[in-house]
Amino acid sequence: MKIALFAGDGIGPEVIAQARRVLETLELPGLTLFEGDVGAAAYRRHGHPLPQETLAMARAADAVLFGAVGDFSCDDLPRELRPEQAILGLRSELGLFANLRPAAGFPGLEHLSSLKPEVARSIDLLVVRELNGDVYFGDKGERGSAGGREGWDMMSYNEAEVRRIAHSAFRAAMGRGKKLTSVDKANVLETSRIWRETVIEVAQEYPEVELDHMYVDNAAMQLVKSPGQFDTIVTGNLFGDILSDQASACVGSIGLLASASLGERQTDYGTFGLYEPIHGSAPDIAGRGKANPVAAVLSLAMLLRHSLGREQDAARIERAVEAILADGVLGGDLGGTASTGDIGDAIVRKIVTTS
Template sequence: MPNVLVLPGDGIGLEITPEAVKVLEAVLKDHPQSLKFEYGLIGGAAIDVVGKALPDATLEAAQAADAILLGSVGGPKWDTLPAPQRPELGGLLAIRKALGLFANIRPVKMLPMLVDASTLKTEVVKNVDLVVLRELTGGLYFGEKGRGTNPRSAFDNLIYTEEEIQRIVELGFQTAMKRRKKLCSVDKANVLESSRFWREITLEVAKNYPEVELTHMYVDNAAMQLVRWPEQFDVIVTENMFGDILTDLASMLMGSIGMISSASLNGSKGLYEPAHGSAPDIAGKNIANPLATILSGALMLRYSFGLEEEAQKIERAVEQVLQEGYRTADLAKPGDKVLGTREMGDAVVKALK
């Protein structure tokens, strides 16, 4: 039986992950494939208990697991620690790096009943259906960094190898082949050497995918185009830092990142988590929105276990609950039926039937 390691993390992570597990268990009830759930510590919760954000036991369990479901990490309590020890860098970035999860996938698909929540005009966003693929273990965030004296200064290095670019771009083309066959590679090739290299490798990989329509876009233009005409995009592939900015920007087209799920992959091994953070201000109140984590569970079924039908069952159940007018507080408008975190999980389970 495949193993899923659940890492609730901090803040609302503790409340939203149980709802996703609840939904995964419900959709696989009476199914020949079932999953075993194990639990571990990460982030601030791990710092408090074990003294480090990514305990050895957690890393070992993650390496042994077939998939990982993560809530969220971080909070003001740990913000005074040196950065490498903090929940984000020492926990989340460290586990991604240790597991070689080089590809972050973030689907952004507008649901008709949520289109009003967007700050963009309905006609601009109503048909948005795109995926941002972000390189996750290379580039500026992982390069050598440090301080200098005389003059006082600080530096970070951006470096990409051929292999790092190849594998994420390859996945970009594969993802495009399963969708509308359009790939937009985002770089800053007019200024950065690493971007020019990125573009060269992309053009090499493109030779194997003659059916995919490949375009290149500078990152500043891509940020504009996501606001100007987001429906032009099918699959976007880009490097780590550009992807960090563009995934969040693309998600905000939905009006909130409360609904955005994500997968971080290395082959079929994957870490699944909501795009939003640990929201310490609303933690422990049973008001957090668990849908992004529930949808991350659907991505897990799709990418790690090949259970496409069950993944779609979850996605349809979430749509149905929203269609019926149920919302968590973050998405609620006058007239909506507001549910708590647990109650929203229950509603999705009920809609699976």
């Protein structure tokens, strides 16, 4: 079993260090870890945010655990050299089109949500975000116009792209509450019209799943008004990016939400995937022990479940995280005083003492 660790920039290395400690606590037999450079760190060392060696390491691994990329010092670089291209490049080069972003309340943390506790308590949803298409990967550029320089980004989805993410979402919904909400902007966008029609077509193959459709503006509103109505949400790359950050504040903090990015490649142990917190490199708190490592640790749990077939180890980690949060081991993002290392310590201790 091979796991590639790409820590990246800002708080990436801080949270990945804690996830690594948790992984090492499990003492999995036959596990090899590799470390690769991504993001601004890779740009400084190799002149590129996603060096060929890193991509090759990802391809040779059974799974990738990713921290975060992004550094304001790189804001003026051409787009293809910006740190964010590392994660975008990995997602597209590795064919990771299905991004699973679960958001569920943690018992005892309801009062720390941005919502009323009784509303926060009802959250248990999964955002299935398409990750290889949309305005992210369409043609883009800058051109002259009567109004001065004009930036443009092409938004598109074809039926094949929508069909494969719809299948992923319907399958995910089958394993959950059998309710799927497709989020689009079909009242305005042609892209969304094709999206909606294709999702309806795929739905024929999943008669047990109740499907509904919601415009993204309404979905953003419903997510804070009554998030308990959502079970599984399927949406495009851009809408999924935005709604998942919003869902994290409904749960309590962006430092809590994990993600899995999956494609079609199967390994000896499961489905190849890349796992990362939904948050970024958080330059405002980087290097000060203030980052919440829970999202990275829960991303490790998802990795063990989906890519290594180790459900019991995944569940052990998730139980430990829930327990330490209920015990009140909270970082600054949740109004507490625990440092990144304190939270990692508490998770490791909980795993060891409850096994």
